[in-house]
Amino acid sequence: MLASTICATAVSAAGLGIAVLTAYRKRFLAAARIAAYALVPVGLAMTGILRWVTGLVFDPGVWLGFGVLALSAVLFMITRAVERRGAEGGKAGRKERKAAAAAASREALAPGASAPSLDPARTATRPQAKGKKAGGAEDFSDIEAILKKHGI
Structure with a gap:
């Protein structure tokens, strides 16, 4: 106890010396801090x-306690990870759930909507080449396929 009090007093005296030098340079706010x-x-030495x-840091029983707590936390994390993997049901179950979710989202977007189509009068007047329209513009079939995929 005497050694910790002496060390605490020495550290405080050094800090107060630095504070006096800082105040001498007219930096009073920094000196007060x-x-x-x-x-x-x-203050810590006086309160005990x-x-x-020091009893906490140098006691081996305390460190063993921290080790047991760490082991417990690791076991909790491992069991939770294994439980999550087991609940997923493997890759086949994931694919089925993914397909069902995609179908449900398509139905939720537009349950009774039909697939979009181009105006037949407009498409009949412009002949189409392979993947391109006659005027040099690109074919919009890929965009139409994306829109169909999303049910728009």
């Missing part, structure tokens, strides 16, 4: 918290 930090070790901290 340094003095506040410098008084913390003495330093004895509690």
Whole structure:
């Protein structure tokens, strides 16, 4: 106890010395902040918290307790990960659920909607080449396929 009090007093005295030098340079706000930090070790020594901290740090039983708590946390994480993998049901179950979710989302977007189509009068007047329209514009069949895929 005497050693921790002496060390705390020495640290505080050094901090207060730095605070005095800072105040001498006309930086009073910084000096007050340094003095506040410098008084913390003495306050901790006087309240007995330093004895509690040193007992905590240097006691092997405390470190064993922390080890047991860490082991418990690791076991919780492992069991939770295994439980999640088991609940998924493998890859076949994932594919089926993914397909069902896609079908449900298509139905939710437009349950009674038909597939979009181009105006027959417009398409009949312009002959189409392979993948391109006659005017040099690109064919919009890929865009139409994407829209159909999303039910728009």
